[in-house]
Amino acid sequence: MPCIYCGTIENMARSHVISKFIRNGITGIADNSGKNKYKFTWIGRKDLPNQDLPKPSLLCQYHDSKFGEMIESPAARILLPSNTQFHKLNEVPKGWVKKVLSINSESLRSITVAEYHTSDFSADDAIRKFAVLTAWRALHAMNMEKNPAVVAFLQSPAGQQVQQDTKNFLDLEKSTFNHTYPYFGSIYLTGPLHASFITRSEDEVPFAWAYLEGHGQVGIVVLLGFWVVIWPLLPDGHPNRDFRTLRQMAFVDWHSFLLKQYSSNKI
Numbered sequence: 539m540p541c542i543y544c545g546t547i548e549n550m551a552r553s554h555v556i557s558k559f560i561r562n563g564i565t566g567i568a569d570n571s572g573k574n575k576y577k578f579t580w581i582g583r584k585d586l587p588n589q590d591l592p593k594p595s596l597l598c599q600y601h602d603s604k605f606g607e608m609i610e611s612p613a614a615r616i617l618l619p620s621n622t623q624f625h626k627l628n629e630v631p632k633g634w635v636k637k638v639l640s641i642n643s644e645s646l647r648s649i650t651v652a653e654y655h656t657s658d659f660s661a662d663d664a665i666r667k668f669a670v671l672t673a674w675r676a677l678h679a680m681n682m683e684k685n686p687a688v689v690a691f692l693q694s695p696a697g698q699q700v701q702q703d704t705k706n707f708l709d710l711e712k713s714t715f716n717h718t719y720p721y722f723g724s725i726y727l728t729g730p731l732h733a734s735f736i737t738r739s740e741d742e743v744p745f746a747w748a749y750l751e752g753h754g755q756v757g758i759v760v761l762l763g764f765w766v767v768i769w770p771l772l773p774d775g776h777p778n779r780d781f782r783t784l785r786q787m788a789f790v791d792w793h794s795f796l797l798k799q800y801s802s803n804k805i
């Protein structure tokens with residue numbers, strides 16, 4: 539498959555869909571005995587390796603390393619700075635405006651999450667780009683796996699528009715932040731307590747992604763251990779776009795599915 543950004547087929551890299559700093563940052567922490575405390579768990583995909591997160595051939599080496607340097611590194615410094623204390627990830631970090639989302643459903647206990655918002659221009663830029671980059675790579679990973687709904691979406695005019703606008707938004711040569719991008723996603727800190735609720739274990743961290751379609755909405759959701767990215771694929775101004783419904787689909791419907799998947803993996 540050619541690079542999803544520039545279309546070359548030469549010098550392709552094996553890219554992490556979920557940035558390596560997330561996995562390394564979470565699983566690299568040692569407990570008192572010097573062993574790694576956290577294991578990661580890939581939910582519902584026994585076919586995928588369990589020693590690393592999937593690394594499909596999505597980007598050429600140039601763009602893989604450029605995105606790493608210009609989008610992932612700044613995001614890493616915000617989400618997982620080197621002095622991160624993991625118990626603190628159950629709290630809203632300083633410098634971010636708390637937006638509480640409480641969800642109740644029959645199968646899911648009420649959870650409270652914090653949505654990242656900041657008036658710091660460069661931090662805001664880094665986090666928004668990181669959220670879109672992560673969800674965009676997940677979309678293309680599912681396309682490579684020939685997920686029928688994803689393949690159909692990317693071939694549709696709506697999917698081609700998302701692809702074009704997203705490539706413009708992630709343009710590494712542009713120094714100014716594009717506020718007119720119509721597909722901004724959100725990133726939520728859900729924290730270790732929520733992770734252990736899904737895996738039912740304090741030392742296992744869940745990862746998963748999905749293409750969501752229903753209730754008139756289309757979107758991508760990615761669970762990156764202690765964070766959740768939701769990326770709407772209907773543009774701003776679209777008459778059907780309803781982020782609250784998409785969020786409900788991600789946090790209630792999909793989370794219930796993950797809990798069931800996780801239970802069945804254990805049997």
Ligand SMILES: [Zn+2]
Pocket residue numbers: 541542543544545546597598599600601
């Ligand atoms: Zn490229």
